[in-house]
Amino acid sequence: MYRLVFFALIALALLALGFSFTPLVGPGAGEILASFAVLAVVICGVDAVAQRVLRLPWRAESSLLTALILLFVLQPSLAPSGLLGNALAGALASLSKYLIAWRGRHILNPAAFGATVVTVFGFGSFSSWWVGTPALAVAVAVLGLLVLWRTEKVRVVLVFLLVVVGVSVVRQAMQASAAGTGIAIADAVLFALAHSPALFLGAFMLSEPLTLPPRRWQQFSVAALVGLLAGWPIAVGDLFTFGQERALLIGNLLAFAFAVRGSVRLVLEKRRMVTPTAQELTFRAKGRLGFLPGQYLELDVPHRRPDARGTRREFSILSAPADLPTLRIAYKNGDQKHPSSYKRALAAAEPGAVLAVTGTWGDFVLPRGGAPVLMVAAGIGVTPFVSQLRQLRAQGVDRDVVLIYVASEAAELAFRDELEATGVRGVVFTRDEPAGLAESWTWAQGVRLDAEGLERVVPDIAARHAFISGPPRLIADLAPALQKARSLTTDAFAGY
Known part of the structure; x- marks a missing residue:
């Protein structure tokens, strides 16, 4: 920017x-x-x-x-x-x-x-x-x-x-x-x-x-x-x-x-691959960091000779506020042939590296009260929902939530174990059938998700607050169905 x-x-x-x-x-x-x-x-x-x-x-x-x-x-x-x-x-x-x-x-x-x-x-x-x-x-x-x-x-x-x-x-x-x-x-x-x-x-x-x-x-x-x-x-x-x-x-x-805030230092503790194309970074926050489940942070990774895309990027926060001082983010590897200087610097960061969060922002947060919620995620766009569901579980809150999870294949379903452990009802849209789904999860039989399909698997969409996190094209495809929801909040991203 x-x-x-x-x-x-x-x-x-x-x-x-x-x-x-x-x-x-x-x-x-x-x-x-x-x-x-x-x-x-x-x-x-x-x-x-x-x-x-x-x-x-x-x-x-x-x-x-x-x-x-x-x-x-x-x-x-x-x-x-x-x-x-x-x-x-x-x-x-x-x-x-x-x-x-x-x-x-x-x-x-x-x-x-x-x-x-x-x-x-x-x-x-x-x-x-x-x-x-x-x-x-x-x-x-x-x-x-x-x-x-x-x-x-x-x-x-x-x-x-x-x-x-x-x-x-x-x-x-x-x-x-x-x-x-x-x-x-x-x-x-x-x-x-x-x-x-x-x-x-x-x-x-x-x-x-x-x-x-x-x-x-x-x-x-x-x-x-x-x-x-x-x-x-x-x-x-x-x-x-x-x-x-x-x-x-x-x-x-x-x-x-x-919002009395400040730059907070993060110490990188570990990284791991969560799908064949996405990885998770785990940090420990040095200082007070406040955020709401579903918000994003701006991570500054200084490096020599940054390209025109700069030294800062925004990431949805994967962990819940209850997890602090542990903080997690995840991102997709993306273009490996021509990666940005930022991505190369982030990939080269070793455990012990100190990076800075320059702020937390966003209104992609669940509404107050107990109204039913619909969450629609594509790929790594599931990260803000992981934060929200982990926080609900930590607080002992039982809320009516339906999660629609779209991925190219079953192997790309990131944080599946964490999501299944929350007990949320999930519908998975992948080409191949995921093995060992939890009882509350179903596979959409390889059907491509569109507005008609969304209404079919979530017939009570009009009673739910809808949240969708994914690429702009998916949001546009589902717009006819999502507009019928009680309210709609989007979190569009196009990678980095």
């Missing part, structure tokens, strides 16, 4: 550089290039020193990403005072990741913090948000949508945009009324989107996963608060307003209050 954001911001910077030779963009080409050079050198330098002191791997793309965001937030300049102010903002942004942090995890958006300090205290530069111009609006929207689609934050930022535009329109209307004039709603909406940094703020800053809370409703709350403050900046005397980057910082504090 970081590489995607990085490349999107580079594309936006090149476009802005082209427009700088026209009246469509305020800063000139020299100002843009000089400011970015200063920001990049300072941020990379501070990050490199700080991470060397803390014995952390330096990630150049993270440093350059912060520099690119600040480039669009701060006023580019060729004047020594302006460049010095930009340099200070960059240094403060970088330092905030290490000094304003909780258990190894930064609390505030670094770029927003650096821009706020130099703006409020007048240190040679200020936040102009020159990216908020009609010439760049379409590019920001398209590139931002790519990022949000990949990170599944479209709805969160949509809430932010609805609030910020709505509040901005009301503000413009009240200002026009006070001046004895009127406004056209369409013009007010266009102004709120194309003549302000709202699109950029939402897509490239609010969506940063490290400063968002783990649950969707919490993320919506943060988005609404930031939208309210950014749409109608509240003045604090004659000093500053709670708008734009200050609004984002307040949202960061709310996110921190929702």
Whole structure:
């Protein structure tokens, strides 16, 4: 995700550089290039020193990403005072990741913090948000949508945009009324989107996963608060307003209050193959790690010369909260001919290796109460269900659950013993018949699972909360049947 954001911001910077030779963009080409050079050198330098002191791997793309965001937030300049102010903002942004942090995890958006300090205290530069111009609006929207689609934050930022535009329109209307004039709603909406940094703020800053809370409703709350403050900046005397980057910082504090979390170290204890194509990793958590059954974690595996896919990946948590400090994940080996640098590094990790969990997220959690549940899993997509069923068993909760397990062949049924031990009713869809199935499990006679077949084996689907974890194609195939469920929660994945 970081590489995607990085490349999107580079594309936006090149476009802005082209427009700088026209009246469509305020800063000139020299100002843009000089400011970015200063920001990049300072941020990379501070990050490199700080991470060397803390014995952390330096990630150049993270440093350059912060520099690119600040480039669009701060006023580019060729004047020594302006460049010095930009340099200070960059240094403060970088330092905030290490000094304003909780258990190894930064609390505030670094770029927003650096821009706020130099703006409020007048240190040679200020936040102009020159990216908020009609010439760049379409590019920001398209590139931002790519990022949000990949990170599944479209709805969160949509809430932010609805609030910020709505509040901005009301503000413009009240200002026009006070001046004895009127406004056209369409013009007010266009102004709120194309003549302000709202699109950029939402897509490239609010969506940063490290400063968002783990649950969707919490993320919506943060988005609404930031939208309210950014749409109608509240003045604090004659000093500053709670708008734009200050609004984002307040949202960061709310996110921190929702979930006081931090980076947790994991010590690899062992690995084992659970099917011919999938393996399980068992860790011991060093520190407090909180998660709900069904959530996922982001695992950081630093390594030399990472490819464009980066050093972090998301994995559904296989173990239950009751199993802590033991924590387990599983993944499919996948493409062995052209594996990512991440996969090679993870495969090379030996017992005793220390890796970091940068956070836990997700709403793929069972509803409260005792309503019946339908679980549909494909292959290694069964991992969140193992966590949920293990937790129910540890708590002594007896719940009506039907598990539909789809795999290419019987040998690919991962964690079958654990699942059968929970007593859950299961229906297995494989080409060949699995040997020795538990009494509560049945084989679907080699039939391919589709919407009609799902309704046949689960006739009471309308009374159940449905959960499906698997590739997007399976989710699409089963959609006609799953839409009839009491509710539907999906966890789509396409491998890594």
